[in-house]
Amino acid sequence: MKKVLTIILLTIVMLNGQTPSAETILKKIDENMISKNQIMTSSMIIHGRRVSRTIRAKSWSIGDTKNFTEYLSPAREKGTKMLKLDDKLWIYTPSTDRIIKISGHMLRQSVMGSDLSYEDMMESSDLTNSYDAKVIGSEEIDGKQCWIINLVGKTDDLAYHQRKIWVDMKLYVPLREELFAKSGKLLKRMELKNIINIDGRWYPTKMIFKDVLKNGEGTEFVIDEIKFDQNIPKYKFSKAGLRR
Amino acid sequence: MLSLKLAYKNLIGAGLRTWLNVIVLSFSFVIIIWNKGLLNGWNEQAKRDMIDWQIGGGQYWQKDYDPYDMFTINESHSVIPDGISDDIQNGLLTPILINTATIYPEGRMQNVLLKGILPEQKILKLPTDKLQKNSDEISILIGSRMAESNKLQVGDYFTIRWRDANGTFDAADAKVVDIFHTNVPIVDQGKIWLSLEQLQKMLQAPNEATMLITENNSVEKEEISGWVFRGHDYLLKEMDNLIKMKSVGGSIFYGILLALALLAIFDTQILSIFRRQKEIGTEIALGMTRWQVVRLFTVEGAMYSVFAAILAAIYGIPLLTWQAKVGLAMPEGTDDYGLPIAKSIFPSYSIGLVIGTVLTIFIATVIVSYLPAKKISKMNPTDAIKGKIQ
Numbered sequence: 110m111k112k113v114l115t116i117i118l119l120t121i122v123m124l125n126g127q128t129p130s131a132e133t134i135l136k137k138i139d140e141n142m143i144s145k146n147q148i149m150t151s152s153m154i155i156h157g158r159r160v161s162r163t164i165r166a167k168s169w170s171i172g173d174t175k176n177f178t179e180y181l182s183p184a185r186e187k188g189t190k191m192l193k194l195d196d197k198l199w200i201y202t203p204s205t206d207r208i209i210k211i212s213g214h215m216l217r218q219s220v221m222g223s224d225l226s227y228e229d230m231m232e233s234s235d236l237t238n239s240y241d242a243k244v245i246g247s248e249e250i251d252g253k254q255c256w257i258i259n260l261v262g263k264t265d266d267l268a269y270h271q272r273k274i275w276v277d278m279k280l281y282v283p284l285r286e287e288l289f290a291k292s293g294k295l296l297k298r299m300e301l302k303n304i305i306n307i308d309g310r311w312y313p314t315k316m317i318f319k320d321v322l323k324n325g326e327g328t329e330f331v332i333d334e335i336k337f338d339q340n341i342p343k344y345k346f347s348k349a350g351l352r353r
Numbered sequence: 354m355l356s357l358k359l360a361y362k363n364l365i366g367a368g369l370r371t372w373l374n375v376i377v378l379s380f381s382f383v384i385i386i387w388n389k390g391l392l393n394g395w396n397e398q399a400k401r402d403m404i405d406w407q408i409g410g411g412q413y414w415q416k417d418y419d420p421y422d423m424f425t426i427n428e429s430h431s432v433i434p435d436g437i438s439d440d441i442q443n444g445l446l447t448p449i450l451i452n453t454a455t456i457y458p459e460g461r462m463q464n465v466l467l468k469g470i471l472p473e474q475k476i477l478k479l480p481t482d483k484l485q486k487n488s489d490e491i492s493i494l495i496g497s498r499m500a501e502s503n504k505l506q507v508g509d510y511f512t513i514r515w516r517d518a519n520g521t522f523d524a525a526d527a528k529v530v531d532i533f534h535t536n537v538p539i540v541d542q543g544k545i546w547l548s549l550e551q552l553q554k555m556l557q558a559p560n561e562a563t564m565l566i567t568e569n570n571s572v573e574k575e576e577i578s579g580w581v582f583r584g585h586d587y588l589l590k591e592m593d594n595l596i597k598m599k600s601v602g603g604s605i606f607y608g609i610l611l612a613l614a615l616l617a618i619f620d621t622q623i624l625s626i627f628r629r630q631k632e633i634g635t636e637i638a639l640g641m642t643r644w645q646v647v648r649l650f651t652v653e654g655a656m657y658s659v660f661a662a663i664l665a666a667i668y669g670i671p672l673l674t675w676q677a678k679v680g681l682a683m684p685e686g687t688d689d690y691g692l693p694i695a696k697s698i699f700p701s702y703s704i705g706l707v708i709g710t711v712l713t714i715f716i717a718t719v720i721v722s723y724l725p726a727k728k729i730s731k732m733n734p735t736d737a738i739k740g741k742i743q
Contacts, residue, residue, distance in 0.1 A: 212424055265519040265557075290524035296514065322512050322524070324460030 131242035131258045137281035138274075139237075141310045144337040146171045150181075151333060155223045156326035164221055165333075175346045176230075186221065190351045198227055201351035208351050223328040224297070224320040228268065236260060239267055247278070250285060251302075254278045269296070280304060280311040295321050308337055360653040364660070371657070374621055378614040378661035378714065383669040385607045385710050390673065390700035391681060392603060396596045397701050398536070399693040400589055406537040408588045409447075409476045410569040413580040418451075418563050426466070427452055427516070430563045434577055437565070447474040448562035450552050454515035456545065458503040465545050467515060469552030469562075476568050479540070483531040484548045491527035491551055496541025497534045505529050513545070517557045525555075537693045595692070611714065614661075615721045622654050622725040633729055634737030647726045654722020658715045676700055 129137075146169070153164045164186055168178040176193040180186040188203035198211040211227050219226055236242070240260035248255055255275040262270045271293070275285040282304050288297040298321055301313035312335065319327030344350050364371045404410075418429035433441070433448050440446040450469035455462060470477070472484040485492040491513070495505060505511065507529055514524040527547070535541055553559050567574065574582050626633070636646050680697030 262521070265521060268516075268520060268522055270521050270523075288522075290514065290522050291517065292523055292525050294512070294524040296522060296524060320462070322457040322460070322514060323462050 128244055128256065131244050131260075132237060134244070134256060134258060134276050134281065135237050135242055138276060138283060141280070141282055141312060143172070144310070146339060146341050147335060147337050148339050148341065149332055149335045152329075152331045153221070153223060154329040154331065155221065156328065157222070158325070162222070169341050169345050171341065171346070177345050177350060192346065192348065192351055193230065194346060198230070199348060199351060206352075208348060224318045224323065224325070225328060229297075229318075236272070239263060240272065245273075248275060250275055253284060255284055277304070277311075282311045282313055284313075297321060298327075307335060310337065357652060357656075359649055360656050363653055364656055370621060371660070374614070374617050374657050375660040375664055377617055378657055378718070379665040379669070381607065381611045381614045382661060382665035382710060382714060383672065384610060385714075386669070386702060386707060387673055387676065387700060388603050388607060389600075389706055389710070390677070390702040391698060392596055392599055393703065393706065394677075394699045394701040395694065396592065398695050398698065399592055400585075402536045402693050402695070403589065403592065404569055404585070405478045406535050406540050407477070408585070409566040411567050411574060411582060411584040412588065413446075413565040413567070413577055413582050415563050416579050416581055423453065426563075430558060430561045431579060432560050433562050433565070434579070437577065441471070441565075444475055445568045446565045447471050447476045448549060449564050449566060450549055450556070450558065450561060451563040452515060452552065452556055454513050454545070456503070456511055456513050458505055458509070458511040461503070463503065463543075465513075465543050467513070467552055467555075468544055468546050469549035470546055471549050476566050477540075478535070479546060480531050480533050481546065481548075484546070484551075485530065491525055491547060491555075492530040493527045494531050494533060494546040495529060496538075496544065497532055498538060498541045499544065500529070500532045502542075505532075507532055515555060517555065519557065523555065536695045539693075592693070611717060615717055618654055618657050618718060619721045619725060621657075622650065622722055625653070626650065626725055626728060630732070630737045631739075633732060634734045634739075637732075637734040638738060643729060643732070647723070647729050650726035650729065651719060651723045654726070655715065655719045657722075658711075658718035661714070662711055673700070673702060677702065 148167070148169050150167045151165070153166065155162045155164065162183070164183065165181040166178050167181060168176060170176040174195050176191075178191040180189040190201040192199045192201075199208050200211055201208045220230065239262060241263055242258050242260050244256050245259045246257045248257055255277055258274045258276060260272040260274065269288040270291040271289040273287045273289070274283050276283050282301065284301050286299040286301075287295055288299075290296050298319045300317040300319075301315070302317070303315040304311050304313050306312075312332075314332040314335075316330040317327050318330065319325075344353075415429050415431050417425060419425060430450055430452075437446055441448065447470065452467045454465055454467045456465050457463075470479065470481050470484075472481045474481055480494065483492075483494060495503075500506065503511075509529045510526045511529075512524055513527050514522060517523055527545070533541075549562070553561060565577075565580065574584070576582070633646055636649075637643060641649075677700050680699040682697045683694055
């Protein structure tokens, strides 16, 4: 009996030894996903009840504090620009030639009819400092072994009190993320696919966002082109840049 | 007196011509009184309903609350002052907490306002007693318009997603425990009513409220620090403005109607003066002054309005009384425009309204009768007797 118990305990210790800590996994994810800056051309495919719309955009960003996005197509959205500086967001529409600050209730509105709200775009990606992370198991997604990391908010002022992230054990890239309400109800799900190697980083080029409380197929976000650590002029992240 | 007698005889003698004028003018009387009565009735009913369902005897607003600024609504609540807890217990005040949220009935997404109210309150007509107290389940009340637009019925469940006072998302399923019907769309469309305690718990805002509604008959409105009192004058101002606007619109309509009737009298006067030149000449020759003749013709014209008032009373009083009893049914969907309108509007006629209308029409008739008669003062009596056109 003692022998059996010893074997079980040893197995547990060995298995634990194979699983890196959640903090280590999150750090490795950051190495893949976070860069000094990036320039990206992307397509957002919004699936409506009858038809789907594709919105193309080019964005310039520094970390998760500064972002400038210019919509390229369709014609109705072309020229619309969005500027995010820390926790502030402005939007410029060429048809009205006005810059509007998005705040309060407006932040909850969906971005161009997608499953993403402005406040989702405003969220900080600093998970390590905001959440207590713990590896709670493993699961296979599309034939890839993943760790499941459960994140519980350290403070009361986070938008999502709990998150779950499925991380590819080999590439250290998140393949799925679920966002939960304080009550534990699942609110949003994000699937990350088509992982490719760009400049030595593993990066997902297709993301599917889904507000699980809402009917519909969700919103696809496809990266057409992405460049890391480029020279981005400072004026890009100024309000004056919105009218240029 | 002589003028009155002569005028009466002349009018009766004119036969059908007189009665046509009188009938047209009597329509003006009845339609103007009916239309104004209808607006009065709507105004009274709308204000009564707004007091019963929405504003009570006035409201204390948390100092930052602005119902038109959706950006600040979630931050516009604070702790209910200790000093008023007796008034709340005695039913003189009822606190309401307001917060924005999103609901997902059948997977459809809609932005709403959550309104927390005491289930035991009696100030507003809302059937808040249906809200379950001390229950883990969120029980909610919705209006019939909200139920219809979201295809909800009593007993249905749907998910509500909100942000608590710290900005953290939370979500839970809620059960519709009752659907009420009200003539005041503002308490219905886009509103979810639930227990105050429940909402305070959901928002993590214990003992907080956005507004305090006072009982309608309570006279004293004391100042509460950090809260601004809004009385009926302020809260019913929009309704007053709307009625004023409608009244101006209505004035154009009955102005046209009255103008048509007065035009007929004006024409009749011109024709009379033209056709009765010999009579005018003879009257002056017999010793009447020109102005006495002018007065005679003016009294004749003004008498149309007296006859019209009598005729309007004969058929108008029973008609308007009947209308006030049965009301005027409003077409389906009229209240969807956000205006407090009952299914039927019951006109309300005041003595002031009737006297005002009679006097207005009488004065207008005197003026249009006098204007053509004024010509008599310039007539040459000799030419008039000869029947020469002047």
